[in-house]
Structure formats: structure tokens, C-alpha cells
Amino acid sequence: MQLDFWQYSQGPIERIVALIAERVLAGGDRLLVVDADGDRRASTSKALWEAKPERFLANGDASEPHAARQPILLSSECEPANGAKVVVLADGEWREPGPSFDRVILLFGESQAEPARAVWRQCDGREDVTRGYFAQEAGKWVKRL
Numbered sequence: 601m602q603l604d605f606w607q608y609s610q611g612p613i614e615r616i617v618a619l620i621a622e623r624v625l626a627g628g629d630r631l632l633v634v635d636a637d638g639d640r641r642a643s644t645s646k647a648l649w650e651a652k653p654e655r656f657l658a659n660g661d662a663s664e665p666h667a668a669r670q671p672i673l674l675s676s677e678c679e680p681a682n683g684a685k686v687v688v689l690a691d692g693e694w695r696e697p698g699p700s701f702d703r704v705i706l707l708f709g710e711s712q713a714e715p716a717r718a719v720w721r722q723c724d725g726r727e728d729v730t731r732g733y734f735a736q737e738a739g740k741w742v743k744r745l
Contacts, residue, residue, distance in 0.1 A: 602703040603723060604732045605716055610739060613640065613707065614647035617690050620705060621648060621657050621672050624686050631672045632684040632701075633659075635691040641674045644690065648672060694719045 608616055617633055624631045635641050641661065648657040660667055662675035673682040678695045680687065685702040689695060692708035694715065708716045723729045733745040 601697070601701060601728060602730050602732065604703065604705045604734060605720060606705055606707045606741070607713065607716070607733070607735045608707060608709055609736045611709075612643075612647075613690055614644045616707060617644050617688055618647050618651040618657060620688055620707075621659075622651065625657065625671055629686050630670075630680075630682050630684040632678070632680045632682065632687040633672065633674045634676065634678050634687060634689050634695065635674065636676050636693060637691055638676070640691070641676070645674055692716070 621631050633644060635644065645659055645661070648659045651657045657672055658670065659672035659674060660670040662673055662677065662679070662681055667673055667681045668683070670682045673680070673684060678687060678697050680700055685700070687697055687701050688705045688707055690707050692706065692712035694706060697704045706716060706719065720731065723731060731745065732743060734741050734743050
């Protein structure tokens, strides 16, 4: 599993998730966005629908009857009802993703840096995990590790 740590310094989170979602869909994959905050999930959904004037990013909530058909699914749980192989933990809270995911993106801010470092250390020595670290510099994402 690829485990990427994305430390943001400029938001909003909803726009960052939209950027990630666009890349995931362009690669032919489905996405699960996990966030415990229901209001932020609603804001993220709106940001995805309005991501680009010429192309919206279709999405739905895991509680909806047709959740399995959604290319981007928003949920408070790390359960890929839409068959997603990529998950974004948008609220910065670590959840063990389980074996169904090929890629996990932990999105976190400065206030969540120490818990993110703990997750990084927790994965030391795991042969089934490849880690990467990305940070924002002058509005662009730069791979650090």
C-alpha cells in the first residue's frame, strides 16, 4: 500500500480534496473521502461539484442508496462502498484503512503534525507500506520523501 502524508499550509481542505479527486479520477480510479465532520463533507461535496466550470466531479454520500455507483464517495467511515482503491483521510485523523486500498492519503495541517508523525513512525519496518511526504510550498505541492 502507498501511504502518502500531505501536510497543507493553505486551504481550504475542500479545494485540496478536489485537486486530489481530479487526479485520482484521471488515473481511472475511484475515491473514498473520509471526514468525521458532516458539515465539511457537505462543503467538500459542493466543492467537487463546482471544481471546474467545464467538468464537475460527481460524488455522493455513503448513506445514499446509490453509493456504490459514485466515482467519489464521501463518508465518516473507511468503508469503500464504491469499490475505491484510493482513500483520502481528509480530517487528518488516522484510521486503519484495511487491505482493500492501494493508496491512502493522510491530509493534515500543522496542528495535526505530531499525530501524523506518530503514524509515520508506526509504519517503520512495514514491508507492505511505501510512504511519501508532500508539503505545500508557495501554493504548490512538493514531494519531500
